[in-house]
Amino acid sequence: MRKIIVVLAILLNFAGISFANEVNIFSARHYDSDVQLYEKFTAKTGIKVNVVSGKDKALQKRIIEEGKDCLADLYITADAGRLGAFQAKGMFQKAGSSTLKKAIPSNFRSPYWYGIAKRARVIYYDPSRTTPPSNLSYEDLADSKYKGKVVIRKSSNVYNQSLVASLIANNGKKKTAEWAKGMVNNMARKPKGNDRAQILAVAAGEADYAVANTYYIALMLSGKKGAEQQAAAKKVKPFFPNQDGRGTHMNISGGGVLKHAPNKDNAVKLLEFLLTKEAQQHIVNNTFEYPMIEGVQPNELIAQFGLNFKQDLKTKVSKYGKNQSSALKIMTEAGWE
Numbered sequence: 299m300r301k302i303i304v305v306l307a308i309l310l311n312f313a314g315i316s317f318a319n320e321v322n323i324f325s326a327r328h329y330d331s332d333v334q335l336y337e338k339f340t341a342k343t344g345i346k347v348n349v350v351s352g353k354d355k356a357l358q359k360r361i362i363e364e365g366k367d368c369l370a371d372l373y374i375t376a377d378a379g380r381l382g383a384f385q386a387k388g389m390f391q392k393a394g395s396s397t398l399k400k401a402i403p404s405n406f407r408s409p410y411w412y413g414i415a416k417r418a419r420v421i422y423y424d425p426s427r428t429t430p431p432s433n434l435s436y437e438d439l440a441d442s443k444y445k446g447k448v449v450i451r452k453s454s455n456v457y458n459q460s461l462v463a464s465l466i467a468n469n470g471k472k473k474t475a476e477w478a479k480g481m482v483n484n485m486a487r488k489p490k491g492n493d494r495a496q497i498l499a500v501a502a503g504e505a506d507y508a509v510a511n512t513y514y515i516a517l518m519l520s521g522k523k524g525a526e527q528q529a530a531a532k533k534v535k536p537f538f539p540n541q542d543g544r545g546t547h548m549n550i551s552g553g554g555v556l557k558h559a560p561n562k563d564n565a566v567k568l569l570e571f572l573l574t575k576e577a578q579q580h581i582v583n584n585t586f587e588y589p590m591i592e593g594v595q596p597n598e599l600i601a602q603f604g605l606n607f608k609q610d611l612k613t614k615v616s617k618y619g620k621n622q623s624s625a626l627k628i629m630t631e632a633g634w635e
């Protein structure tokens with residue numbers, strides 16, 4: 299009898315069926331604090347969490363190449379554009395969780411992947427030099443009156459691709475192509491550096507307006523990026539664009555259950571845990587993102603800039619992945635490096 303059980307266990311193991319109570323996360327989020335969060339999940343549920351961290355492209359490549367043999371249950375990353383493009387390759391399965399549906403507003407999820415935290419892509423300025431018009435929009439930044447005054451990163455950056463994808467969704471391809479040309483004309487320098495580098499350029503007086511995500515100003519203010527960046531961040535302020543219209547461009551960190559997940563139930567449990575008050579509070583205090591759920595306050599370093607700005611809740615973030623390649627094409631054709 300014992301022999302039969304052993305043989306059975308070996309066979310099941312070969313078939314990829316595992317008895318261990320665990321969940322395997324492939325994460326492109328580069329936060330140590332996420333690991334502490336997974337430890338809390340283990341303490342609560344007894345489910346062991348194994349994390350493989352890496353760059354998006356490398357993780358996605360590995361998941362695709364390993365196919366059915368891939369041990370990953372959950373893929374977690376930043377930007378809805380990435381999640382949408384990965385789903386377009388058929389890599390996720392539906393979690394089928396009413397808890398997730400209830401917790402996450404419909405514009406911040408798809409049937410296949412779920413927003414965990416929110417971020418806005420905003421405009422930064424130095425109030426000692428610049429007073430932005432109260433109705434300033436992303437569209438306005440392409441106006442010739444801002445020639446030589448704008449910094450923004452390269453077209454290869456996924457945050458920019460998602461922003462431009464949202465412009466396509468709202469204004470159409472033709473208008474967005476004109477807008478991209480205007481933006482290239484208005485650039486104070488060739489696109490270079492990360493989001494923080496754009497904020498630093500405004501602090502240094504190299505440009506009047508920078509486009510960057512919200513959490514970076516808080517990260518710089520926190521001192522985690524050094525005293526120099528902290529001092530620079532104190533000089534600038536975020537401006538929330540498109541307040542007279544559809545609202546400020548929003549994006550997410552999020553994740554989805556992978557098609558061949560060996561531990562689907564545990565993966566869903568973990569996603570549900572990430573949307574609890576406890577987990578959300580941990581996330582926003584460490585990453586300076588906005589919470590996905592009601593009843594959780596963002597960290598003070600980001601809350602100080604106002605919480606009542608109008609978010610674009612009309613443009614579904616699932617549009618970003620769909621319009622991503624058109625967005626890149628439009629930027630490239632406009633000469634946006």
Ligand code: FE
Pocket residue numbers: 376511
């Ligand atoms: Fe980022």
